[in-house]
Amino acid sequence: MSPLPQNLLNLLPMAGHTRGNRDAMTCHFKCGDACAQAVCNTSSNSYFRDIANSALSRRAALGLGGVAAAVVVVGPQIAHAPSASADFGGFGKGGGKLPFNAIDPVERTVDTVSVPDGYDWAPIIRWGDPLFNDSPEFDAQHQTAAAQEKQFGYNNDYLNIIADGGNGRTGVLVCNHEYTNEYMMFDPQWQAENEDEARRIAWAAHGFSVVELTRKKAGQKWEYVRGGQRNRRITATTPFRLDGPAAGSELVKTVADPEGMTVLGTNNNCAGGTTPWGTIVSGEENFNQYFQGRGTAEEARYGIGTGAPSRGWEKLDPRFSAQNEGYENEVNRFGYIVEIDPQDPTSTPVKHTAIGRFKHEGANINIAADGRVVVYSGDDERFDYVYKFISKGKYREGDKAHNMTLLSEGDLYVARFSETSAAEIDGSGTVPADGAFDGGGEWLPLVKNGTSRVDGMSVAEVLVYTRLAADQVGATKMDRPEDVEPSPLTGKLYIALTNNSNRGASGYAGADEANPVNGNRDGHVIELTESGSDAAALTFNWNILLVAGDPAVSSSTYFSGYPAEKVSPISCPDNLAFDSRGNLWISTDGAPGKIGYCDAIHKVTLTGDERGRVEQFLAVPAGAEACGPVIHDRENSVFVAVQHPGEGGTYDQPYSLFPDFKDSRESAGLGEFYGPRPSVVQVFSTRGNNGVGFKKRAEKAKSLPRT
Template identity: 55%
Template sequence: MALIDLPLLMKDATRGKRSAVTCALKCASQCAVGPCNHSDNLTFRDIASSALSRRTVIGGSTAALAIALGGTQGAFADPGNGNGNGKGNGNGTGKGKGHGDDKGKSGALAPNGTKLRFEAIAPVDYTVDEFTVAEGFTWEPVIRWGDPLFADAPEFDWNAQSAEAQKQQFGYNNDYTEIQEIPGSHGKRAVMFVNHEYTNENLMLPPETDEDDRIEIGMAAHGLTVVELERKNKNFAYSYVQGAELNRRILLDHEFALTGPASGGNLLKTVEDPTGTTVMGTLGNCAGGLTPWGTLLSGEENFHGYFRTPGTSAAEKRYGLADKATARGWEAKHDRFDARNEGYENEPNRFGYIVEVDPFDPTSTPRKHTSLGRFKHEGANVILAEDGRAVAYSGDDEVFDYLYKFVSRDTYVEGDRAHNLTLLENGDLFVAKFAGNSPAAEIDGSGEVPADGAFDGTGEWLPLVVGGESAVPGFTVEEVLVNTRLAADAVGPTKMDRCEDVEPSAHSRRVYVACTNNSGRGTAGKAPADEANPRSENRDGHIVEIDEQGDQTSTGFAWNLLMVCGDPAQGDTTYFSEFPVEKVSPISCPDNLAFDSVGNLWISTDGAPSGIGYGDGLFRVTLDGEARGRVEQFLSVPRDGETCGPIIHDQDRTAFVSVQHPGEDGTWGSQLSYFPDYDGMGPKPSVIQVLPQRG
């Protein structure tokens, strides 16, 4: 059969909120299979009674501390006053129809003085195939799946796709996105980095497509893209520049260098790479981060869905690797995707890392950093510590898995780019253990706030590798960095509700963790609710705020929950740092995080449709002052779509998002979305810019 047999795969559909098709193709329906973490390390309740109250550490709750830091402007507006509209106009441009101006609205507040003022839009039904923006704004595609990148690249043709063409075109399911101005361009030119997480060949290709062609086209649609952008000035949208010098596609047949202590080790050697230092390609890329030295990081997440293995070892089981045919069947054509083949047993060990790419050097070799550990990385984000070391935070995006921190051995040197490019190659690796300060009886899985008025406590960064040595008894450094989940299990960290994006704020230096959801929390045989994950069968997710107490390299921290998500109007138990729940935009399944220039948090969501009935979107959250916890929805994406890779340029009153898997539940012959061109052909994952409407 030329296309993926999704009805068969959907028998193992997730219990969560995401489309069963998305689950089958993105994460091999891992939720339906069940959690990979069966460790019996201490539960949160076991340690809560002995935890040191974080109030004794910082002299008050983080919520109280934040409220004292600053104010906001204007009265609180009820959610959903905005009447933005964003349906495509059908002429191939995909422009939105938002109208009016963005000034002077009763709800168009400006937290911390941001120039990006808007009224929150009303939630949009998840079946609506529109890109909806706040009133006074419009939208433009920056680049779409299949757009030609190079001077001689062919134009996209729905009916004549090929692997060679796709290698020269923008890939599928764009996720993490970052834009950097090209020095000396006066704001008119930029370079954009985008990764491509996975493919849905049932939407992409006609049913009669040859099986080998389907495999090769799908492989070519994975990977990474670097592309130059240009605009007239900040009042105009960016367009991508075909044939530009920095344009690049990084594919599964491109060489990556393995760095760090595990590089060259026996666990990374294969018949095609007996040195264990070079791997071909990257896949399953999800979120990422921009380093202080201008390179891009991308997290290899659900790599397990691309490999068939014996599935017998503890490590294979812990990573979800199994002896079953994969959705795309690459193992039938390419030996390296079948770890049952002699000489390829370690091939899966070469995926699941943080990838670093230099977007300004198209000849550079991308690197996979073993020092940050191997797991299902959502991404990684770096902040420089007070002593100049690089500190990278990363979440393992699976239910009941962990939050990690890396601290570089060496320090950042201003102006020495060659040196700074080595900072993620060596350092210390830690995993987080949380403790709450409320009586266990008050954390009953309902999500009700405990008597002290906040979900909060202290935490500890448990060492995995320190000073180049393993801190885990019975594990070598190589074993810690290749089988990081097993090593972490051994030291007893806290099982979290899918740690996805983890973003440190350059303004406050606090760290924010998006915990997307966990339908298994508190169910039979699973870890119970705890103060850091306070809701059983957690459908809607929550946001953790971490205070490293003035030292990003510290092994102790204070924490609180910024919000417990949901829709109060539907009776959900929610919490928004004491902000009135009736005055927030409903939000579910926080995924990617970003900050604007004045320190407001922005959240993109993944999974809202089948939960609270609304499409995924982009939301702004006020972090400080009396409006701390206020959530305002800025945009909503089309049917079945996920909001990814938010970039906020609030000084230009503009924002960018990557729209992934629109129309996911359709098929080639029965498409459910026509975003962004609305030309009757089918959906194209795209990077979108939102900007004020001109005229």
């Protein structure tokens, strides 16, 4: 039984409606109860529709004004900033290590990081750890916004560990902080008496942390550096520069920012990527839940309701309600790809309007044959789309200042998939007679050569209302496209489709070959090859790498022909990564609610006789989500951001004791706090020097009284 009192349970729309052990609290704070809301995409488009027969122009249908595109603003010119490592991403042919025997699925009540034999784990940094020399120590009973601004934020998601050049003993950890859970962060009595300060703490716990790292020698365990020169916190109130064609347009101006060029803060950052020039790009995902709307069609397409948001930020700052005069456009300033420079703590972070506005899961970059930069991103919503951006300018090796302008201007596209076996797709997940789910497709232009390619919409309108533009050109509705990662060895794209329980339901789009399972609860992964293996190509072929699930109980699983009885169960693919040999690694979000096991990280072989083989490497603690991951297999290390451990519990009645495993407030020594703390964890080999001096944590595994 949930420890939440009934009056609080009544505030969680997903209470009683989640499946398995997915907690309603996760749904509430992470994505604003998205599955309890109406599907945002009510368009009738599909891949086979005749675009020429589209209905009235979007301008007439939505009453959009004629807003001309603004002058492009280029990125910051940072002098003397350290350049990206020449070994960007650490990839190359061969050299991969990280041998392991796959672990069994871990019951959803086990409260530890479960790793294979020969490996151990340790936290690098936890929520509330002090980042600066003058940062106060974490004290849950005496939290303040001023303290949180100088401490590691909450619910870490995107992660990278970037080693400096030279001896490999120093580096930097970059992590974003997606959302907060006030039920777990605050003593309820204190919060009731200090509502405004609790909201300010939540602002400070969002955003990013940049933290310097050190270790005794390359290959050993990292530790974070308190007071590191590059240490930085970016929060929900940090100024961001808005750039690209929509910056300065009438659609993004507010009474507080009449120029439409500066936005305070970033919210709900999910996945991301590291650019070849060493900056970090990250997607603003479920930003809609922070805002109160006016009831317009544009807002409805983005899931922005007219009711008061549960976080109540509009009570503290009028910009979080479009119903306040002068702030009608504030919500149009969120939902972008943001870029930060982890090497320069004085730099101003940027929001790139040229890449479009939607619920970006993240962004990942490839370089086209002609040197242009290509950015891929999924819109994490049921029945939404996959996008790519191609820069106007070209990448210059070693010219960071120039490269930091490349995401400010270019062409934006959305994917339309076609089928080869449409008549055989019945929603059951049965593989077509040709032995594969596959087909072709094209990238449909939304903005090209500085002009809109969408009838009745200006460039600024396309970039601010990107979902509406994609509806109009006939993009393919997908099952929650999340991470879109290009392989560093082959250039092929891998697209994580997390799930979509509405696929095939009454009134919704039915199964197609790219989304072949009705009521798709476990998700799937698509492999996409662009024509000529060129990232700038506008056509592609695709196939499904795997249809996720537990083969022991589901008949719809598929693993590219690899025997289903020989794979690890996997559900809800989310973040993707690669090792040095080109193997795909998948972290999951939602497995406890679908197949009953803790979320996990899996390795997937992509070539040869074992293509499609899924092997589970680790599992995160009870109630947690596995984020990241970062694979440094040449050093026998894997890094994972353990997000929302013990979610479903409360401050008074925690469901997890991760990562400190104190058994009482008295023993915690942390201001009477002993519950879970979101953390970044390193998993390392105990077979060599990596494991020296680190205590095994197997004995810390325990089952907690979850129902």
